[in-house]
Amino acid sequence: ETGVTQSPTHLIKTRGQQVTLRCSSQSGHNTVSWYQQALGQGPQFIFQYYREEENGRGNFPPRFSGLQFPNYSSELNVNALELDDSALYLCASSLETGGADTQYFGPGTRLTVL
C-alpha cells in the first residue's frame, strides 16, 4: 500500500509568481484535503476535494485553487504569491469525506517566497 506523497519537497519562489504543488493520495482514497502550516502554527485547512469536486473551503482567498484528477491525485495552485504564503503545505487523503481517523498526511512541501 503506497502512502501519501507530495512533490516537490522544497520550493523557492519570488513574490508575484505562481506555484503548483502536487499530492498523490493513498491507494483507494477518494478525498484529499490541503493544509497550510506556517512556522510555529498548527495546520490550517485550505480546502478539500472529494471525487474531483471542491467539498469545503477554509478562510483562504481565491488565489488558492485546486484540482483533483480521476485517479484522485490533487494539485494546489497559488497565484500572485505573497511573502506570507511561505509555509509547509500538507495534503491528507482519506477514504471518504469526514472520518478523521482515516486521514493520512503526506510529508509536506516547504514553500519559501522571497
Next chain:
Amino acid sequence: DQQVKQNSPSLSVQEGRISILNCDYTNSMFDYFLWYKKYPAEGPTFLISISSIKDKNEDGRFTVFLNKSAKHLSLHIVPSQPGDSAVYFCAARVHTGNQFYFGTGTSLTVIP
C-alpha cells in the same frame, strides 16, 4: 481567531513517567476531537480521537479525556518513552463539517 489552543509550546518528561498534554477550545459546536503526532520531516500521524458523547477514550498507552463543560481535552501518555518525543497537535471538527481546526502544537521531549 484561534478556536483550538495549546498553551504549552513544550514539555519535558522523564522516561517511564506520565506525559499530560492539554488543549482548550472555544467553539461549543465542536463534537469530534483528535490528537496527531508529528516527527520532523514527516506529516502528522493520527494518534487517537474522541467523540463528544464520551469523556474518555483509551488506546494502549494513550488516553484522551474530554471535559465539555470546561471545553478542555487532554492526552495522557503512560508510561512515556523516548520514541514519544515529537510535536503533538490537537484538532477539532464540527459535526456537519469537514474542516479540522488545529492547535499550535506541543513539543514533547521524553528524557531517557
